[in-house]
Amino acid sequence: MCLGVPGKVLAIDGLNATVDFFGVKKELRLDIVDEPVKVGDYVLNHVGFAIRRIPPEEVKETLALFDQILEITGAKEDLMAADVRGEIAAGKDKP
Amino acid sequence: MARDLFAELKFRDPARARALAEAIRRNVAAIGRPVSVMHVCGSHEQAIARFGLRAVLPEGLQLIMGPGCPVCVTDGPEVDEAVALAAQGVRVCTYGDMLRLPGTARSLADAKADGGKVEVVYSVSQAVELAEKHPGDEVVFLGSGFETTAVATAAIALAPAPRNFSILSVHKYVPAAMEVVASIETTNIEGYIAAGHAAIITGFGIFEPFAARTGCPVVVAGFEPLDILAAIAKLTELMRDERPEVFNAYPRCVSREGNLPAQQTLWKVFRPVTGKWRGIAEVKDGNLDLRPEWAAIDARRRFAIDTAAVRDADAEEEAKGCICGSIMLGLAVPTDCPLYQRTCVPDSPVGACMVSSEGQCRIWHTYGGTPDLRRVGT
Numbered sequence: 001m002c003l004g005v006p007g008k009v010l011a012i013d014g015l016n017a018t019v020d021f022f023g024v025k026k027e028l029r030l031d032i033v034d035e036p037v038k039v040g041d042y043v044l045n046h047v048g049f050a051i052r053r054i055p056p057e058e059v060k061e062t063l064a065l066f067d068q069i070l071e072i073t074g075a076k077e078d079l080m081a082a083d084v085r086g087e088i089a090a091g092k093d094k095p
Numbered sequence: 096m097a098r099d100l101f102a103e104l105k106f107r108d109p110a111r112a113r114a115l116a117e118a119i120r121r122n123v124a125a126i127g128r129p130v131s132v133m134h135v136c137g138s139h140e141q142a143i144a145r146f147g148l149r150a151v152l153p154e155g156l157q158l159i160m161g162p163g164c165p166v167c168v169t170d171g172p173e174v175d176e177a178v179a180l181a182a183q184g185v186r187v188c189t190y191g192d193m194l195r196l197p198g199t200a201r202s203l204a205d206a207k208a209d210g211g212k213v214e215v216v217y218s219v220s221q222a223v224e225l226a227e228k229h230p231g232d233e234v235v236f237l238g239s240g241f242e243t244t245a246v247a248t249a250a251i252a253l254a255p256a257p258r259n260f261s262i263l264s265v266h267k268y269v270p271a272a273m274e275v276v277a278s279i280e281t282t283n284i285e286g287y288i289a290a291g292h293a294a295i296i297t298g299f300g301i302f303e304p305f306a307a308r309t310g311c312p313v314v315v316a317g318f319e320p321l322d323i324l325a326a327i328a329k330l331t332e333l334m335r336d337e338r339p340e341v342f343n344a345y346p347r348c349v350s351r352e353g354n355l356p357a358q359q360t361l362w363k364v365f366r367p368v369t370g371k372w373r374g375i376a377e378v379k380d381g382n383l384d385l386r387p388e389w390a391a392i393d394a395r396r397r398f399a400i401d402t403a404a405v406r407d408a409d410a411e412e413e414a415k416g417c418i419c420g421s422i423m424l425g426l427a428v429p430t431d432c433p434l435y436q437r438t439c440v441p442d443s444p445v446g447a448c449m450v451s452s453e454g455q456c457r458i459w460h461t462y463g464g465t466p467d468l469r470r471v472g473t
Contacts, residue, residue: 004138004243004292004318029220031250034354044295044348047190047240048218049247051354052295058347062317065346066325069332070114 004046006054009039017050019043106319115324116151122331129155131283132330133425135163135272136290137453138318144462146320158327159425162272163290165240166192166451167423168372168381173265174198175402177237180263180394181211182405186229187263188222189237190244191215192451195444200407203237219251226260235394237263243292245383246357249364252389263394266383268367269293270301275378276425277309284425286330289315291322291345296361298353299343310339317345364389373447374420419446422455429456436460 007021007028017028017037026045030037033050037043043050123130134140140160143149149158162168175198181187187203194204194215207213212232216222219236226234234257238248245266252262269290276282289302294315302313312333316326326344333340343349367380385393394400416434421427429435429448435456439445448454452461 004295029218029247029250031254032246032354032357032360034356044292046243046292047247048220049250051243051246051292051357052348054347062322062345062347065344066111066115066321069325069328069344070111070118 004044004051006042006044009037009041009043012037012039017043019045019050021045106321108321111321112151112324115321115328118328119151119156119324119331120153122328122335123153123155125335126155126331129157130285130331130334131157131159131425132286132288132327132334133159133161133276133284134288134290134316135161135269135276136288136293137164137451137455137458138292139163139288139290139316139323140455140458141452142318142320142323144458148320148323151324152327156327156331159284159428160422160455161276161284161425162372162375162423164423164448164451164453164455165244165267166190166196167419167447167454168267168272168375168378169193169196169239169265169447170371170373171197171199172371172402172406174202175200175406176395176400177203177235177263178206178211178405179400179402180235180398181206181213182209183398184212184233185398186212186214186225186232186234187237188214188216188225188234190217190239192453193237193239196447196450197444198405201405206405219248223251223254223256223260226257230257230259232259233398234260235263235398236260237265239265239267241267241269241290241293242296242361242383243290245365246296246354246361249360252364252385252392253360256392261392261394261397262385262389264365264383264385266365267372268381268383269297270305271367271378271381273302273305273313275372275375275381277305277311279424279426282425284311286311286334287313288323288326288330289313289341291315291317291349294343294345294349294353296354296357298351298358299341299349300351301353302341306339306341312339312342314342315345315349317348374417374423415445417446419448419456422448429459432456 007019011018015030019028029049042054044052203213222236299315306313314326314330365383368384370382372378390396418432444450448456
């Protein structure tokens with residue numbers, strides 16, 4: 001019951017919205033969403049209520065955050081390089 | 096389609112996942128001793144078990160689930176109240192994972208089998224629809240869940256509702272769950288991953304006094320595999336640097352102040368009160384009760400609920416060998432329990448952690464029973 005699911009708003013009628021969740025259409029209520037929602041927005045659904053409009057720019061910000069965490073710890077470059085080296089090395093063993 | 100957004104944005108990108116795992120390994124190595132961190136959310140445990148994330152963590156890091164299942168901590172006598180109402184002929188509506196939750200003697204599933212009007216709903220708004228459809232019945236919504244779910248119940252309380260509709264609240268409050276663990280003198284938890292969806296409502300600022308007081312950093316995390324790995328990477332970094340700060344690793348959903356209109360709705364309807372959590376103890380400010388001004392729709396005030404006929408005063412889960420209490424406090428894992436997957440299975444659960452899809456025993460059972468893949472084949 002605690003599962004939060006993101007979906008895309010297809011239509012709005014007052015405090016009710018029709019939202020697409022990975023191909024499943026469902027009615028959601030907009031009583032407690034944090035900011036105004038329009039058709040095409042992504043919202044987070046929790047037990048039939050939108051609890052958050054997910055701004056697309058902030059989704060990208062999260063990815064930037066992952067990379068930032070990696071850069072701080074200095075793990076990214078050499079590990080990805082190690083992956084590539086590993087794959088090249090594995091390829092050499094093939095007949 | 097929503098799928099496009101997430102496919103495009105690579106929240107499951109293997110290269111990033113490997114790099115984050117490496118960052119975690121380095122942080123833990125720099126700490127130089129075994130450490131334990133805790134999350135307090137069933138949805139986090141689902142993601143961790145489903146994607147086998149423990150398999151990529153270093154041996155020196157224990158990732159432990161705490162009291163993060165609001166259904167599991169709902170106490171037997173609270174279930175008894177709903178069972179008693181059903182026995183009185185009241186139509187009781189609730190979320191699916193509450194159905195098999197044992198009361199002191201019986202569950203709502205038992206009450207339904209005996210002919211009680213018990214209905215599973217996906218949303219509290221469906222309970223209101225049922226009240227409209229059955230004007231001759233009293234309809235009670237048994238509201239469970241943390242503040243993320245309580246806010247939906249609160250929104251319904253504020254909206255016009257049919258006269259035959261009322262609410263039986265067993266809602267719980269997340270910050271109290273972390274306080275419970277931190278207050279155990281012997282706890283070895285040194286950092287916390289906070290539940291992202293509850294924090295959407297309350298904001299991450301709410302954890303700052305906790306971090307300052309306990310000296311444990313708190314990182315708010317989302318639910319994709321990379322969200323969780325990034326949160327653990329940041330948490331172990333803060334632990335390494337001995338910085339008891341709060342960090343928001345879920346900025347696409349969580350802000351410092353949270354969802355203010357939702358908070359207003361929540362606190363207009365509910366107030367935190369101290370109450371017993373199943374298998375744990377009295378938890379200060381752990382339960383969300385309807386405020387007195389909502390007496391008209393509070394089932395506890397509308398009905399004289401007499402649980403005597405459905406109660407087993409001697410019920411003691413521990414007597415049956417169930418260790419749910421220790422599991423919920425992070426002191427044991429499901430595989431430590433002699434009943435786990437033997438006499439205790441989802442179809443006939445002994446303890447609450449096997450009942451709810453948010454319970455750790457149920458989650459480990461669902462994902463093969465061995466979510467810590469480091470142990471496979473050893």
